[in-house]
Amino acid sequence: MSVENAPVVDVDEAAIPVEKKMYYRFESNDKKEFRVSELAIQQSETLNRLVEAMGYTSEDVENKPAIAIENIDGKTLKLVFQWCEHHKGEAIPVDDGSVPKIVEIPEFDAKLMDIDNGLLFKLIWAADYLNIVQLLNVSCKKVANMAQGKTPAQLRRVYLLPSDEEDEAAKRAAQEAQDPRAREVEEEFEERKRQGGNSFF
Amino acid sequence: MPDLVMRKILKDCDLFSILKLRKVCRGFRDFINHTKPESTLECITLYVCPNEIEMALEILKNGNLEIHHVVYLKHFNGCTIQYESYKKEKYIKFGNDDFRNVFFNDLKAVLDSRGSTLKRFELRVESKFQRFLDFNCWDMFKLDLWKNEGDFDENLAFTLKSVGDYLKSRVQPFKVAFIFMEIEKQEGLMQWLHTSIQNH
DSSP: OOTTTSOOOOOOGGGSOOOOOOEEEEEOTTOOEEEEEHHHHTTOHHHHHHHHHHTOOHHHHHHSOOEEOTTOOHHHHHHHHHHHHHTTTOOOOOOOSSSOOOOOOOHHHHHHTOSOHHHHHHHHHHHHHTTOHHHHHHHHHHHHHHTTTOOHHHHHHHTTOOOHHHHHHHHHHHHHHHOHHHHHHHHHHHHHHHTTOOOOO | OOHHHHHHHHHHSOHHHHHHHTTTOHHHHHHHHHHOOOOOEEEEEEEEOSSEEEEEEEEEETTEEEEEEEEEEEETTEEEEEESOGGGOEEEEOTTSOHHHHHHHHHHHHHHTOOSOEEEEEEEEOOHHHHHHHSOHHHHHHTTTTTOOOOHHHHHHHHHHHHHHHHHHOSSOOOEEEEEEOOSOHHHHHHHHHHHHHHO
């Protein structure tokens, strides 16, 4: 059949389902703006509830100022939204504590979390704040995996934690900084002890 | 980090990592003692030797049993903890505490981590000669085990008392499917059994 003889079918364009995507605008605390799809936002319980409560239309999203996320910086928020976009539409796991779950880190997530420890801890904090269950699961798993095969000294470096001795020294230094007279009294006391004298009292 | 996040991280850590995390700092140790993260510990074997106490932990990980060893050694001015096998050479010097106290605190954390019935609990005694057969001569020299005579009876009495004290302190009885005990003097065992049965 030639092209000229092909039957002409009237198409009702309104009947064809058009995927209607809405992109919300968010702003980090360092004024970086992000556009995130509605479906991706569903991964975050906090943001999902927020946009539902706001009831924005497509026009509102464009015309009103971006939704400010005060506690998270741009670098971290970028990672969070990258994760949400990649996992949009996926079911959100429910942790009822009845069955111990084995968390596996997908390749994309592993690459995303191939970052320095400081940023990783910010990412975990953001996942907790925004209530992104699966991101929190994988990031916590990553931190737990980091502990494997390390000595306590190495763990201190990984988690940026002080040893008991360092902790006590820092506490002492903080106390002394607050009350410089305390140090003078202590020195005076030590001096008297050296000279064989009794304590102040 | 928020409490929930810390709990989640500890839940994902295996028991062996948790034992090491307990040595990181006081804050971490207190948090672990308070939250008592659950583990997949299946069996525990304690080896009491003249100058050291070893804890062998069988932990279920992704369907497979992994065995980890922690050795608490008497050090001339404190305690040395040896993770894994002697050949992996991971020693840490842990403060000036008596090695038996460090062992007891770890044992409490290990037993607390098991919510359901433990499959096996074993207590074995090993002489210095047996220990020598288990590990190579160089390690024995490196760790000064030859110089250190230790006190076998004291260590065994301490271990039995530790387990007994722990069982007494528990609100819920500790459940074990199988117990194996190797002991030199019957009185020690009788005293221990008396404590355990009386309380549970």
